[in-house]
Amino acid sequence: MIEKLVPDSLWQRVEPLLPPRPVRRSRYPGRLPVDDRAALAGIVFVLKTGISWRELPREVFGCSGVTCWRRLRDWTEAGVFDAVHKLLLDQLRALDRLDLDVAVVDGSHVRALKGGKPTGPSPVDRARLGSKHHVITDGNGIPLVVSATGGNRHDSTQLIPLVEALPVIRGKRGRPRQRPRWLYGDRGYDYDHHRKTLRDKGIVPRIARKNTAHGSGLGKIRWVVERMFAWLHQFKRLRIRWERRADIHLGLMHLACVLVCYRKLPTSL
Known part of the structure; x- marks a missing residue:
């Protein structure tokens, strides 16, 4: 097992x-860890x-x-799972398994049955207490960065913090990659100040406009982030938030990203 x-x-x-583990006492060391x-x-x-x-x-x-x-x-x-996640991203880039020119952002609600912070009344779940998972993926839907907020936080409030938290990805000779060329998002991110901030960072925003008819075509690119949420919430401990402590819940999210990235490696590695 x-x-x-x-x-x-x-x-x-x-x-x-x-x-590293603490040094054990030579006398009366206690039980083995x-x-x-x-x-x-x-x-x-x-x-x-x-x-x-x-x-x-x-x-x-x-x-x-x-x-x-x-x-x-x-x-x-200690940041173990975050470090393993970055290591796997480096290895995926070395194998040409990442599309770092494109990034896709989105958020997803989950219930928080035991409360804790950060949580809040979810506007899409009859104001029940919940949290929201935020993620940026590459163009293939592989998670690059994740975060968790209260269920009442708007998606747009986490766009720039997520972009600023994008890891520096190595794996190939030359300059490492951190910023995508294009960032895709739905109408929840359609704010002019976000577009300006992204352009200042050298990122071209590809965000759907509010009050326009559907059929922009961006869904042909953005669907990979929806698949990522399906992968993330296949881990049943994340489908509903049971952890009262935010750091424990986020640690499980990072571990889930590690497992998703590990599955993308060739079985021989």
Whole structure:
């Protein structure tokens, strides 16, 4: 089970980026710490199945769900999953699997049944408490950057912060890539000050206009971000927000991006 959830090739990428463990005392060292790979497998299992942390079968993973939650907290604080995500993006670019000329942005609502921050009344779900996932993908729908806000935050408020958070992607000789040539978005991002800011950054906005008939043709490009949300919400722990802590929820989102990018690599790597 552990090897299936965390394959050898994925673990080889994650292990060097894990923070070092504290030095154990030579006298009365206490119990041995849980294996990191088993803990990561437990986190992935919870992410995929959506079970609660306390329901994680200890006999399968050799550790409790509380231990996995603590490792997730520590690794999120250390930026482990974000670093692995950037590493995989570099490798995908080296294999010509990224279309960095095009970027697509969008947001999606999820319910937050246990509250926490940031949450808010969702305008598309009868004002029920929820959060919103924001993502920018490349032209092939591979996630470049994600964030989470309250369910009442407008998509447009996160456009520039997402663009500024785009990672520097290496993988090839020459100058690394960070800014796309074109950015596609729906009518929710149609504001003149956003268009001006994007142009100042050297990005050509391709955003649908408000109060115009449908059929602009931009959907032929933008559909990849909708597919990305389908991939993201296949992880049942993200389909509904169960985490009260925003950092834990965002850590699971970054881990989901890691798994999506890992699937795009050739099986031989």
